Each structure stands twice: as structure tokens, then as C-alpha cells.
Amino acid sequence: MRLKRREFLLFLGASLSTASLSSCEDKNLSLDPKSSVKPPKTPLSFQPVKGPIPLATDVVETQVGQFIPIRTASASKQQIQAYKTYEVVDDLVLPEGFTYDLIAAWGDPVGDSRFGYNNDYLSFIETNQNEGYLTINFEYISSATWVQTYEKVIGKSLPIKTIETALKAEKKPRINAFALPANDAVRQAIREVSQEGLIDVGMGVISIRRNSEGKWERTYSAADRRITGISGWIDSRYLKSTGPGVAVFRKKGKGYSDGLGDRIIGTFGNCAGGTTPWGTVFSAEENFQAHVPEDVYPDGTAVNPSETPFSGRLGGLGNVFGLAG
Known part of the structure; x- marks a missing residue:
């Protein structure tokens, strides 16, 4: 299954998901949870939810305690690895330690x-x-x-x-x-x-x-x-x-x-x-x-x-x- 970025963004508009894009070299989609790569650690006080595409603020840990922007050339391998697969979840996905409550919905x-x-x-x-x-x-x-x-x-x-x-x-x-x-x-x-x-x-x-x-x-x-x-x-x-x-x-x-x-x-x-x-x-x-x-x-x-x-x-x-x- 091949998925264009535009098609994927349209999909996001209709559902809540946690995802990552496959690399530019291989756009085959894997939905096997075992193949998912854990998001890289960051110096933030919480672990952000990995989005579907790399952001300018994303970082990867190259050595213990050393972080570099994922957009840089030196991080290209880590970027490909981190965004090679994604897992679709029909839920509102939040960072660990955060919760949400459903208070009201359309029609209530x-x-x-x-x-x-x-x-x-x-x-x-x-x-x-x-x-x-x-x-x-x-x-x-x-x-x-x-x-x-x-x-x-x-x-x-x-x-x-x-x-x-x-x-x-x-x-x-x-x-x-x-x-x-x-x-x-x-x-x-x-x-x-x-x-x-x-x-x-x-x-x-x-x-x-x-x-x-x-x-x-x-x-x-x-x-x-x-x-x-x-x-x-x-x-x-x-x-x-x-x-x-x-x-x-x-x-x-x-x-x-x-x-x-x-x-x-x-x-x-x-x-x-x-x-x-x-x-x-x-x-x-x-x-x-x-x-x-x-x-x-x-x-x-x-x-x-x-x-x-x-x-x-x-x-x-x-x-x-x-x-x-």
C-alpha cells in the first residue's frame, strides 16, 4: 500500500491518530505495531507524541544526553528510522502523564x-x-x-x-x-x-x-x-x-x-x-x-x-x- 503525503494529511482531517511517515525511499505502509519505533527522547519534561511528519522542533538523541535537530543532515538516518512507520489509533493520543475527559459531544x-x-x-x-x-x-x-x-x-x-x-x-x-x-x-x-x-x-x-x-x-x-x-x-x-x-x-x-x-x-x-x-x-x-x-x-x-x-x-x-x- 502506497500513501502520498497529501492523502495522509486528508486522512488525518477525518480521524485522530498517532503516526509517522515512511521514508522518501520506501513509502510502503506498515501497520504492524511491533515495527513501530519509539519516539526519540527529548530534553523536555515530557515525551511528546510523535507526529506524522518531522517538525523543525523535533530532536534525536545521538549520544547519551546529546540532542540534535532531526531536520539536520547529520540526523538523516535517525529521521528515516524514527519516521519509517506509523501506527493509527482511533483515539485522542496525549503524552504520557496527560489525560482527557469527554465532557460533551455533538447532539448532547x-x-x-x-x-x-x-x-x-x-x-x-x-x-x-x-x-x-x-x-x-x-x-x-x-x-x-x-x-x-x-x-x-x-x-x-x-x-x-x-x-x-x-x-x-x-x-x-x-x-x-x-x-x-x-x-x-x-x-x-x-x-x-x-x-x-x-x-x-x-x-x-x-x-x-x-x-x-x-x-x-x-x-x-x-x-x-x-x-x-x-x-x-x-x-x-x-x-x-x-x-x-x-x-x-x-x-x-x-x-x-x-x-x-x-x-x-x-x-x-x-x-x-x-x-x-x-x-x-x-x-x-x-x-x-x-x-x-x-x-x-x-x-x-x-x-x-x-x-x-x-x-x-x-x-x-x-x-x-x-x-x-
Whole structure:
């Protein structure tokens, strides 16, 4: 079996693994655990997990207590030996002495919603010793994987076939669902999929504690809650913008108005974040143009939602709701 580096990196994107690449001379893959080479010792206080490719920071021990960078020519033999084989493990592999606890997973209940998809920035606000609130960014959904696993995780099916059939009839795999009649079957299918996709992005807050065995676990407090990508649309729990800048949302201009004024529908694309010394959490959006139009007119008003139609790769999720950027 021959494995290209690009193929291997794509594989890593779908699973957790501990691995090493075979040498440039021999790319035959060995999955025999007996053939695995132990990672070289380092002057660190812990033994790092060996990754799939050599890093500039990797070192090998050439003599007792003598370490040299693995990237140097003098370390080429050690590099080939250290990265000749790899072992795939379906687990989160940590250095010896480190542990992890599974606290929550996609689909778990959070308030009146569920735990979202693709965790990014995390913030822990301690309220007492060994307990507090964990804030999580759910940045985006991975379209193919999300569709394939949705029914198993959430427990209901999605009208994907209806949408796929409609997309095949288009010259480009995009549909301006906002322009379709309200009772149109394709629009209704896109609305259902878009709503479920937007539920799985945004932010979440869950209460956790460390139990008597030293493991972290959820406490399911009344404060557990979600801010999804569609919050406010159905439940009227809008976010609200304040300050002088909100004037642009209230003015009448050349562009499209969604009628929300200074009210905001949800949040998505939540990547980075920050925690203040006084215990509040910031969450930063990015790439919001994937689901709503980014462009605005010179007067600050938004372009029409038709500029970002629903796509087969689950982009344009705000289109069917008529959401502006």
C-alpha cells in the first residue's frame, strides 16, 4: 500500500491518530505495531507524541544526553528510522502523564438546544474551586460529514434527496431559495436543512465540575444555553446591537432591508475568542460571507440575499431566511 503525503494529511482531517511517515525511499505502509519505533527522547519534561511528519522542533538523541535537530543532515538516518512507520489509533493520543475527559459531544442537550459542531475557542470561567462555566465556539459544519452522520447523531432524517435533485437541474449547484414561493417543496427542504445546519454553529455555555475521581463532568445547570446561527428567528431571542453604529441598521437606503433593525439573528463562523480578567467572554466571527452577503452599498445598506444563494456544499444557509450580512 502506497500513501502520498497529501492523502495522509486528508486522512488525518477525518480521524485522530498517532503516526509517522515512511521514508522518501520506501513509502510502503506498515501497520504492524511491533515495527513501530519509539519516539526519540527529548530534553523536555515530557515525551511528546510523535507526529506524522518531522517538525523543525523535533530532536534525536545521538549520544547519551546529546540532542540534535532531526531536520539536520547529520540526523538523516535517525529521521528515516524514527519516521519509517506509523501506527493509527482511533483515539485522542496525549503524552504520557496527560489525560482527557469527554465532557460533551455533538447532539448532547444544552438548555433547549444541543451541543454544536466543530469546537474552536474554549473559555473556562471558574465560579468555585473545580467548577465553573465552559464557553465553546462552534465554528462551522463540515458539509459531507455532517450530512452523512446527522441522522445517526440527531435521530431524524433530512430532505437531502429533494435538494440534490433540484441542484442537478441547475446550471450551477446553487439555488436562490429566497425567491421561491413559500409553499415550494424545494424551498421548504432547503429551509429545514439550513435551519438544522445553523443550529449546529454559534456558541454554547455549559456548567462543569471536577468530581471526586478527578474527572471533569457536566452539571446541567439552568444557566446552560446556546446562541445558534438562527437564534431569534423562531424563538425571538434576538441579539441586540448598541452604540452609534446601529444607525446603519435603522436607516432606509439603496439596499435590502431584512426588517430587523438593530436586532441580530444569531452568530456563526465563531473562530477565535478571548476572556477578560473580570469573567466575560468574547467570540469573534470570521468568513460570515459563506452564508450571507458580505457586500454593502456606499450608504451602508446590504445587498440582496440572492447574492449568496444556497449551495450544494451547504453554503448560503441564511439565503432562505432572507438574512442580510
